[in-house]
Amino acid sequence: KKQLEALKYYEVVEWIPFDRFNNIEVIKGEFGSVIKANWIDGSIRSWDDKNNKWSRIFSNEAYCLRIISDISNISDISEIENQYKVRNTDARNLINYIAICGITKNPENHNYMVVMGYQDVCDQCLWPPTEKKWCNSCNSKRFQDEFKNWTSGNEIIDKYIQEKQLTALNRDDAIEWISFDTFKDVCLIEGEFGTALRANLIVNFEIDDDDVDEEWAELMGEWIETQSRLPNFREDRKNLIKVYGITKDPEKHDFMIVTEYNEKKICYKCLLPNTGEYWCNKCNSKYFQNEFEKWTSDNELIDEFIQKKQLEAINTKEFIEWIHFDKLQDVEQIGQGGFGTAFKATWIDGYIWRWNHENNEWKRTSEFEVCLKRLDKSHTVSREFLREVETQLNAQRYGNTIPIYGITKDPEHDDYMIVMDYAKVGSLRKMLNEQYSALIMTDIYNAWITDFGLCKPVTSDREKDIYGVLPYIAPEAWSSAATFRFNG
Structure with a gap:
């Protein structure tokens, strides 16, 4: 069914004899284990008319073999896909694209296994990370375990930070509560539309404690997401302004967003995100x-x-x-x-x-x-x-x-x-x-x-x-x- 319906080469699924794998090793994690092995042939890429056979890619490369837990309850391949749904399936970026290449069977224990593209897996859940060195499933649990260790003193801000941490698909999505005493060499920067404190990071968007409400939380969220809407930054994430978290000035009792300080990205005059490199249209x-x-x-x-x-x-x-x-x-x-x-x-x-x-x-x-x-x-x-x-x-x-x-x-x-x-x-x-x-x-x-x-x-x-x-x-x-x- 998958072979007849495939519109692209990475949608093809095939039966793979187990003897086409070598360098087999078991990788154990906290929640289970997987098999890592080299597939001698590699996955199908296109049809070779000259030699009248399939041409293949990634031959002798490492692949991941995952046991199908209950083959008796699986009626078709779509249920296997649902069971082994991979989170990082952006086909436009084939470096991070992990697809089901085929199915094989271990002749010793008779386990059916799904063969998938292999990349460095999370050492706890043994699933591919949502981004390099970042696993949302595991890191969200780690964040949750630390909720009791900090508070901003404001319920709305705590809830906002926690939501960002639980849903972060990469390290740039996550923000944290940052204690003000961790900053050094703090100095004041006065801009045309406000003030900021400069330490190792720039701290801006001063808000009085009494003004923190649902509307402010929405405004803060919009500011954090602003850079992704800038025309020249849409496709290039390295140019986005990194937001690290939120802190509070203990003397003025102002909450502040903590961002990187980079004149390429932040206007020195108005302290708002630039519209281009070193360029502020405003x-x-x-x-x-x-x-x-x-x-x-x-x-x-x-x-x-x-x-x-x-x-x-x-x-x-x-x-x-x-x-x-x-x-x-x-x-x-x-x-x-x-x-x-x-x-x-x-x-x-x-x-x-x-x-x-x-x-x-x-x-x-x-x-x-x-x-x-x-x-x-x-x-x-x-x-x-x-x-x-x-x-x-x-x-x-x-x-x-x-x-x-x-x-x-x-x-x-x-x-x-x-x-x-x-x-x-x-x-x-x-x-x-x-x-x-x-x-x-x-x-x-x-x-x-x-x-x-x-x-x-x-x-x-x-x-x-x-x-x-x-x-x-x-x-x-x-x-x-x-x-x-x-x-x-």
């Missing part, structure tokens, strides 16, 4: 806004566009700035196209990557080479052009696109220029022309994309106009094109 948008009157592009559309991106940016990849042309040195023409000219230059300031709280100014990289793309007749700029710039800017968050740093203006030709990263190696065509004979197809090369539709006059606001390189224009576009301009 504070940085104000710093940008305070500088709006200090610059202008002399074009209302461009000013509004730059300001909008600066106010919305949640990290360093989502904004651009107005760059004065006198900040660009050693300008040198490197190419020309149908609607613009490309230059190489040195940007002496470098781009913004964080706010310097000590000097109260933007912290920038050192000077580096950039590419300037001058757009012909761009003293008037269309909204369509800015939409194309925004498309490339939005694509930067996913990588492998040439970063755009800002917009400047050529004072000699009165044309606007896009300031982009300079690709020192050159174009893919240039590399293929110069190095084709030396290239090995198995080599890995980093390719960067640029020009998201910017191959037309910057003044054009007509979406039906067709521009491009002839060999790459879609055939269906020719049927609606009435006139053509060829640029040699």
Whole structure:
């Protein structure tokens, strides 16, 4: 049944003769024992058409054999799956994925056994941990045994901590009651929206003892979970702010959440979680806004566009700035196209990557080479052009696109220029022309994309106009094109 229904290789279950196992050893735990053995063949991966047989993976690797307690009461494989339900079954992460590979039988004691993927098991229950070195089943019991050894003095807080400990699937999910006398070198940090104490950890979110109620417990829970909802932290748990527990200031009688102190993750100004690495949208948008009157592009559309991106940016990849042309040195023409000219230059300031709280100014990289793309007749700029710039800017968050740093203006030709990263190696065509004979197809090369539709006059606001390189224009576009301009 399982073989006929299997949609993926890790859903296949097979009969495995016991003599296909070697290096058999019994592992004993507090609540029972399992057999660890090497499966000579390994589990099925796919069908090998050339050799007309199954190809297999993890041959001679360790597998776990678990005795089926009462085979007489099991009518089909689904009951076996329920009996041996594995908690860590995220198939997207096959490193931690443990599936039932098959069933075997010990010829000596006639016990049927389920064959499962093996990884380090908990030394007490002999089941795979819910995460590496963390077993929810056993650790929840250990936490429960210690409930009598501590109290916050507040029933709601005690209940909240206990619930987090009993349901923790990994060490980051668990919090604890932390006695205030365990902190050393405590000092006060004053932020724009509150205060915090800094010790070896940062302690924040001060709440008066009298204010602790169900509503506060819900608020605290929301704050603890906030970091998982931040757009740039959703997929990368290492960037989450670690919450260690709750403590109480014995002098002020304030309860406080204890978190790690890391300027990459926590804003030094407002003491709230950053929206990006070293980037707080709440504070940085104000710093940008305070500088709006200090610059202008002399074009209302461009000013509004730059300001909008600066106010919305949640990290360093989502904004651009107005760059004065006198900040660009050693300008040198490197190419020309149908609607613009490309230059190489040195940007002496470098781009913004964080706010310097000590000097109260933007912290920038050192000077580096950039590419300037001058757009012909761009003293008037269309909204369509800015939409194309925004498309490339939005694509930067996913990588492998040439970063755009800002917009400047050529004072000699009165044309606007896009300031982009300079690709020192050159174009893919240039590399293929110069190095084709030396290239090995198995080599890995980093390719960067640029020009998201910017191959037309910057003044054009007509979406039906067709521009491009002839060999790459879609055939269906020719049927609606009435006139053509060829640029040699």
